[in-house]
Amino acid sequence: MMLFETDTVWVEAANRVATLWLNCPGTRLNAARIAEVGQAVEIVRTNPFLEILVVRSARPTAFCTGFEPEVFATEADAHEYATAGRRVLKQLAELPIPTLAFIDGPCHAAGLELALACDYRLAVATPDATLSHGESPCWGGTARLRNLIGRDSIGTLTAREAKAAGLVDHAFCRRRAKVELRTFLDRLEDRPRKRRQPWFGWRRTLRLDAEELAAFLKIRRVGTGDVRTHSPCDGTVIELRNCPQAVPFAAEYALRGGTVVTNYPAAVHERLAEPWARGRATPLELEQARGRVRTTGPAKLVLESESAEPLAIVRATLAPYRQAVRVGFPVLAESTAVELTGGAASASVAGVLAAAGFTPVVVDNAPKLAVRPLLAAVWDEAVRLVAEGFPIDLIDDASGVVSLAPLLRSLDAVGSDTAMSLVPRLRPFAEAGLREVFYHADRPREANALAQLLLSPGPRLMTNEEPDERECDVMRTEIEARLTGRLRAELEGVGEGGQRVAVTAGLILPEILPPAGERFSRRRVA
Known part of the structure; x- marks a missing residue:
């Protein structure tokens, strides 16, 4: 029986x-869709026959x-939206x-906030x-997350990782979805x-809500346009010829049904x-994905x-037309952004990339690999x-003003060879012995001493005493200003696609x- 219906939200009862x-x-x-959700919830609340x-x-x-x-003309509009x-x-x-x-597919940002407002999650x-x-x-998702699992953020989790963290009550493969839902109901x-x-969390909830709202009103981002979801791979066969850069893409493509x-x-x-x-794949799904990886065949x-x-x-070439796209x-x-030339x-090519969960962005002329010079700039400043x-x-803590990942830890994760190809300044550090872990070694004083020898004018803190x-x-303010200024200077040359x-x-x-005091804008990335 239909209880409520709009183009984007409806309620059925049985x-x-x-x-x-x-x-x-x-x-x-x-704003319009969440208001429709509110109308639907009110219909359910007033129906005495629903359990x-x-x-x-x-x-x-x-x-x-x-x-x-969303783009808000004033901060008051943004406050009203929240x-x-x-x-x-x-x-x-x-x-x-x-x-x-019942979570089937990606659940990000507003989706997770909606799921956290429910009592149970599958x-x-x-x-x-x-x-x-x-x-x-x-x-209000920050407070709900803290009350549920004791943390304010979760990064990106798979369904089974979310189950282990206590975020969802049960996770299961697609073959058992209907059975598990019916059993839980x-x-x-x-x-x-x-x-x-928890009865004791109301004070903490008020504090976290205030901090969350303040961060929402303050943050400013450059939008990436719509982040779309795609159906499983359509059967297009791809071939890698001496192309280690595309191995993560190829693995994801095979996992989603491609060859x-x-x-x-x-x-x-x-x-x-x-x-x-x-936990993103069962042993059977893993074996099937490996079976779709071959050594010969047309592509x-x-x-x-x-x-x-x-x-x-x-170089991505479509057969049989031999039309090449540079990628x-x-x-x-952790990134899913892929640059490619127009044509x-x-x-x-963008459709094949998107089918594997990547976000293709067309850039002018040739790929400038926009994220790489920007990363190189902030890494160099770090x-x-x-x-x-x-x-x-x-x-690393202050680098949150320019990066969602701590800069120096991400520098370690990339590896010395790759990092040195981006930031030549790192080469003497690696040659001097900090090849595997540049800075996050167990001996930060030696790292600072090496930095003093290689890069003047020398360190400010060479002792083990903790600053007050x-x-x-004061140091955090200076770090944030320098990192932001360096990134701002580099941004002027990358264009909208690079951003x-x-x-x-x-x-x-x-x-x-936009100069200070003009339109207050808020754009989000899922």
Whole structure:
């Protein structure tokens, strides 16, 4: 029986169970759609014959991937937007009947906030099913997350990692989805009860809500446009010819049902072990993915590296037309941003990349690998700060103004050879013995001493004494100003496409053009 219906939200009821279906374009929530969710919740609240509410997506590819990009004329408008969303989710959380979020596909930002407002969460563990809190929650998700698992943020988790962390109640493969949902509903019907909230958390909730709202009103980002979800691979066969840069892409492509031809299958098999270890694939799905990695056979899309350098450009050629597109794969393992040149074949290549969960961004002329010079700039500035003796942990902590990942730790993760190809300043450090771990060794004083020898003018802190809180605040301000200034200077040459790549890769870009006091804008990345 239909209880409520709009183009993007509707409520059906059967056997005392109501289902709230989300059918948001781009699987994103904006002010109008969250208001419709509020209307639907109110219909459920006033119906005395309903015992359970299930919130799920009508689109099989995603639960909800984030906030719809919004531009606010004033800060008051942004405040009203956040307040309206909080009001609706509070209304959902306070329903007198148990609520269940059935998560099938990506669940990010606004999607996770919606799921956290429910009493229970079930997740279908598929290769593309990930959960993340987004860069700036604004609907009370920070406090709910803290009350649920004791942490304010989670990074990006797979469905089974979320189960281990206590974020979801149960995670299962797609073959068992209907059975597990029905079983869980049967238990709730036998004993319908809401999940108890900690009585001692109300003061902390007020503080976290205030901090969350302040961060939302302050943050400014360059948007990346719509982040779309895609169906599984359509059967296009890809081939890797001496192209190690594309191994992560090839492994993800095989995991999602595509066929990969390569002359080094062992590297792709090794990469496939990571999603299995994280619970994104069952042993059977892993074995099936490995079976789709072959050494011979015809391919429609051929990927070939232009040189032997770790960060070389990749030439993507579509058969049989031999139309080449130059592609730049991500530097950081966590990034999904891929640059490619425009042209007649770029749309087809972009479709194959998107089918594996990557975000293709078309750039002008040739790929400038925009994220790489930007990373090189902030890494180089971080090296200078180390050379001047700023505490390593303080640099990483303060680097949150320009990067979602700590700069020096990401520098370690990339590896010495790759990092040195981006930042030549690192070469003497590596040659002097800090090859495996540049700065996060167990001997930071030796690292600072080496920096003093190689990079003048010398360190400010060469002792083991911890700086006091006031000194840390002064140093943090200087670190943030220098990192932001360096990134701002580099941004002027990368263009809009480069900015979109950099944001998708996890860089936080300060706005350049709007002078202070003009339009307050808020744009989000799922």
